Amino acid sequence: MSGRISDSTVRRLSLYLRMLRDLERAGLEFVSSSQLAEPSGATSAQVRKDLSHFGSFGKRGRGYSVEGLVRALEKILGLSRSWRLALVGVGKIGSALLGYGGLAARGFDVVAAFDVDEAKIGTRAHGLRIRPMTDLRPVIAERGAEIGVVATPTEVAAEIAAELEHAGVGAILNFAPIELSEVNGVPIRTVDIVLELEGLSYLMSEEGRRAGSGA
Amino acid sequence: MSGRISDSTVRRLSLYLRMLRDLERAGLEFVSSSQLAEPSGATSAQVRKDLSHFGSFGKRGRGYSVEGLVRALEKILGLSRSWRLALVGVGKIGSALLGYGGLAARGFDVVAAFDVDEAKIGTRAHGLRIRPMTDLRPVIAERGAEIGVVATPTEVAAEIAAELEHAGVGAILNFAPIELSEVNGVPIRTVDIVLELEGLSYLMSEEGRRAGSGA
DNA sequence: CTTGGTTTGTGAAACCTTTCACAAGGGTAG
DNA sequence: CTACCCTTGTGAAAGGTTTCACAAACCAAG
Numbered sequence: 337m338s339g340r341i342s343d344s345t346v347r348r349l350s351l352y353l354r355m356l357r358d359l360e361r362a363g364l365e366f367v368s369s370s371q372l373a374e375p376s377g378a379t380s381a382q383v384r385k386d387l388s389h390f391g392s393f394g395k396r397g398r399g400y401s402v403e404g405l406v407r408a409l410e411k412i413l414g415l416s417r418s419w420r421l422a423l424v425g426v427g428k429i430g431s432a433l434l435g436y437g438g439l440a441a442r443g444f445d446v447v448a449a450f451d452v453d454e455a456k457i458g459t460r461a462h463g464l465r466i467r468p469m470t471d472l473r474p475v476i477a478e479r480g481a482e483i484g485v486v487a488t489p490t491e492v493a494a495e496i497a498a499e500l501e502h503a504g505v506g507a508i509l510n511f512a513p514i515e516l517s518e519v520n521g522v523p524i525r526t527v528d529i530v531l532e533l534e535g536l537s538y539l540m541s542e543e544g545r546r547a548g549s550g551a
Numbered sequence: 552m553s554g555r556i557s558d559s560t561v562r563r564l565s566l567y568l569r570m571l572r573d574l575e576r577a578g579l580e581f582v583s584s585s586q587l588a589e590p591s592g593a594t595s596a597q598v599r600k601d602l603s604h605f606g607s608f609g610k611r612g613r614g615y616s617v618e619g620l621v622r623a624l625e626k627i628l629g630l631s632r633s634w635r636l637a638l639v640g641v642g643k644i645g646s647a648l649l650g651y652g653g654l655a656a657r658g659f660d661v662v663a664a665f666d667v668d669e670a671k672i673g674t675r676a677h678g679l680r681i682r683p684m685t686d687l688r689p690v691i692a693e694r695g696a697e698i699g700v701v702a703t704p705t706e707v708a709a710e711i712a713a714e715l716e717h718a719g720v721g722a723i724l725n726f727a728p729i730e731l732s733e734v735n736g737v738p739i740r741t742v743d744i745v746l747e748l749e750g751l752s753y754l755m756s757e758e759g760r761r762a763g764s765g766a
Numbered sequence: 767c768t769t770g771g772t773t774t775g776t777g778a779a780a781c782c783t784t785t786c787a788c789a790a791g792g793g794t795a796g
Numbered sequence: 797c798t799a800c801c802c803t804t805g806t807g808a809a810a811g812g813t814t815t816c817a818c819a820a821a822c823c824a825a826g
Contacts, residue, residue: 341757342783343750350749351730368803376730380803381785388805396804397792413749414756432647433744438728444748483751506758507751509744513653515566515591523754525747529648529724532740533659534565534628535558536698536722539738541629542556543721557813583773595773596815603775611774612822 338389345386346413351376352383353409359402368399418443422481422505424496425488426451426466429511433487434462447479469499476503486510497524553604560601561628566591567598568624574617583614633658637696637720639711640703641666641681644726648702649677662694684714691718701725712739 355375359367369387370380378386387393387405390412394400410416421439423430426449433439434446449464451457456466467475476484484500486493486508493512500508501522510516510526518524570590574582585595593601602608602620605627609615625631636654638645641664648654649661664679666672671681682690691699699715701708701723708727715723716737725731725741733739 341753344783346750346753347746349753350746354728370803377732379785381787381806382783384803384805385784392805394804395792396790397794397802399803412753412756414752414759415749419748419752419755428647428650432643435643436744438745439748442745442748444745482755483748506755509747509751513569517592521758523751525751527742527744527747529651529742530653530657530659531562531565532724532742533634533654533657533698534630535561536724536738536740537629537634538556538561538564538627540634540697540721541627543736544629559813585773594815596776596817597813599773599775600814607775609774610822611820612772612824614773 341389345389348376348378348382348386349409349413351378352386353406353413353415356402356406356409360406364402366395366399367402367405369394372400415443418445419483420445420447420479420481421483421485421509422446422448422450422472422476422479422500422503423485423487424450424469424472424500425486426453426456426461427487430485430487431461433485434464444483446485447481448475450475472499473503476500476505482506484508486512486516488512490514556604560604563591563593563597563601564624564628566593567601568621568628568630571617571621571624575621579617581610581614582617582620584609587615630658633660634698635660635662635694635696636698636700636724637661637663637665637687637691637694637715637718638700638702639665639684639687639715640701640726641668641671641676642702645700645702646676648700649679659698661700662696663690665690687714688718691715691720697721699723701727701731703727705729 352372355372356367369383373380373383393405393408421444423433423446426434430449434449439446446464449461449466450469450472451466452469457468459466482505484505486496486500488496490512493510493514494516497508497510497516501520505522507522508516508524510524513528513530516524516526567587570587571582584598588595588598608620608623636659638648638661641649645664649664654661661679664676664681665684665687666681667684672683674681697720699720701711701715703711705727708725708729709731712723712725712731716735720737722737723731723739725739728743728745730741731739
């Protein structure tokens with residue numbers, strides 16, 4: 337089993353876990369790979385392959401114990417604990433994140449927020465005091481933040497990411513539309529809305545071209 | 552050339568285009584595949600392969616004309632025009648989107664906003680009147696919105712997506728943490744922040760396990 | 767015109783992911 | 797215990813994407 341696991345596998349594991357939690361809440365005891373596959377658009381074989389990288393969790397003829405698999409996936413994904421986030425940039429996106437209860441509900445707590453804007457510093461947003469950038473390092477250390485969130489303008493995103501790494505975070509979630517390069521093995525995920533929209537734009541134009549070229 | 556183009560190729564094309572626009576603004580005339588590759592973390596061969604699916608845009612020995620390639624990529628990606636977005640759900644994320652100038656700047660204009668909250672309906676957010684869900688169909692038709700944006704709670708996301716499809720949008724951008732299934736060939740992209748964070752959680756835990764297992 | 771330096775466009779090879787298909791194992795009913 | 801039905805776990809095959817490597821083409825200099 338276990339070698340290097342692909343991003344797409346990890347992504348699917350998260351989706352399986354989501355569904356399993358629903359099933360657990362619903363009181364279901366066992367689930368088959370095909371039931372598990374449906375909501376994420378995967379196949380049953382893919383579910384089994386994905387899980388097989390980490391061990392053998394099912395019972396032949398029965399399926400998987402819902403509770404057992406929830407615990408196993410939580411352990412694999414590192415979700416049996418909660419994580420502390422440090423947010424840099426309390427603008428539109430930053431504020432939206434602070435107000436989004438879904439994060440804390442899933443074990444991601446924002447424990448510190450930073451901004452350069454003098455007018456914001458010292459004020460509170462959703463119960464969190466906004467701090468100046470100069471406090472980045474000590475506050476991240478003191479609060480033990482493990483994940484840095486970059487919600488700044490594009491121009492400073494790379495610099496902020498570097499500072500976060502220096503401050504000791506182990507991973508970065510980036511909302512600026514720029515491809516940040518991973519250094520020191522600190523993984524970075526970028527959420528790039530414009531990129532997603534451009535992907536849709538391509539598909540819609542494609543369709544037009546396809547239909548148009550037939551005539 | 553051109554068959555079915557993979558998502559990752561389209562994604563990279565967007566990144567090339569971004570860089571090319573910067574180069575164009577900087578007044579550069581020609582660019583090589585290796586220069587183009589750098590910021591997106593691709594290789595020069597990959598850049599050439601990606602472009603080769605759509606035609607032959609470069610000059611051997613010289614590279615690509617910056618202006619020419621900008622126009623070609625804009626055409627390929629459907630970005631020589633602008634797109635109209637209809638937003639459903641003016642909560643935290645929805646408001647953040649409305650306030651985010653980056654969208655309009657890149658040719659994605661939000662032309663309609665809907666919500667179920669009586670208190671919000673009729674008020675204006677960033678110059679846009681918030682409308683009741685019952686107006687969805689007529690307003691989308693009237694304003695000619697092509698892309699629907701789902702920024703609602705998870706529970707209603709699937710239903711809203713279906714309504715948007717019915718109302719005639721050609722693509723959907725979904726912010727609810729749920730995998731929506733494409734129907735009628737209307738493509739859907741989901742931006743799922745929790746999924747990204749869980750991916751980072753996996754990587755950080757992996758690292759711990761790797762280091763720990765050696766001792 | 768010829769030579770040399772550069773860069774594209776592209777088959778072929780290498781690599782990675784997904785799907786197939788089936789033996790092995792487990793549960794249940796009689 | 798036997799017979800039958802299910803579902804897992806997994807090698808092997810298929811399918812896709814990325815990298816390699818090189819001929820073809822272009823430019824500039826002499």
